[in-house]
Amino acid sequence: MPRTRLAPSPTGALHLGNARTFLVNWALARQRGWQIVLRIEDLDGPRFKEGAAERAIELLGWLGMDWDEGPYFQRYDLAPYQEATVRLANARQVYPCRCTRKEIELASLSAPHGDQHELHYPGTCRPDSDVPVNTDLLGTTGVAWRVRVPSGATNFVDAFCGAYEYDVGKTVGDFLVGTKLALPSYQLAVVVDDARQRIDEVVRGDDLLSSTPRQMLLYKLLGIGPLPTYTHLPLVVGPDGNRLAKRHGDSRIAHYREEGITAERIVGLLAEWCGCGPRREMISGEFLASFDLAKMPTEQITFTPADEAWLTEN
Secondary structure, X not given: OXXXXXXXXXXXXXXXXXXHHXXXXXXXXXXXXXXXXXEEOOOXXXXXXXXXXXXXXXXXXHOOOOOOEEEEEOOOOOHHHHHHHHHHHHOOOEEEEOOOHHHHHHHOOOOOOOOOOOOOEOOOOOOOOOOOOOHHHOOOOOOEEEEOOOOOOEEEEEOOXXXXXXXXXXXXXXXXXXXXXXXXXXXXXXXXXXXXXXXXXXXXXXXXXXXXXXXXXXXXXXXXXXXXXXXXXXXXXXXXXXXXXXXHOOOEHHHHHHOOOOHHHHHHXXXXXXXXXOOOOOOHHHHHHHOOHHHOOOOOEEOOHHHHHHHHOX
């Protein structure tokens, strides 16, 4: 049986944008007979917010979603990620890096820019391929780990976005698989977890579209697979075109619930954003019956003051 995952992160609150993505993921799973795993991606130490994981779990249920396994928490058992890093190190596919962000910024001034939220790494610490990796440094704070990215572009076909091409080496360079806090990076952790939890259907926002080639590379280097089918959905953005954030007002699901707004009203707005017809109050079961991925808008959805007014009107 195919398996997917709902994977909220406790580094931020569940808001209208990521709630829409989770709702679509849930509906696809229930329509197509996929099992759903609930996984809490809680490895981003500096941004971890106490109690956020429990609130996210509660709110997903409040909106009418359910799951078949979990919740699983990444932070409780780091051994699988450490074992994967050791395998990569023994194969000389990763190397230690002590570069600071400032050093990378200075070195990258004349280099291509990476993604919006990360710098291009110029390979400062990259050793020759025949130099053994000092695995004694694994698990040491203050030492990050980067994967040796081969040259060339990666191509794949996304189930929603279609054909996609991305050159990891030219855009982000040798990316992190381990942080200076001795924690696995998002890219490594998601691959290890998707493989060991037998996830073969990944549904998420298209802000992570460029992460897929990196994760495909890690699948190959670790010798695990098969690769999941990827479905990347357009984001919900504010009037300025940027994804929802505090500057656009309080779009947290918890905020609306505290204001007395019903789950049915929130689901109704999300349903309209998913191509399910004019907005109206709707329970999750009605969304499940009406949702059709083929009718989902291919462009970003803009959360407007009129949307806010409809949610909060008496």
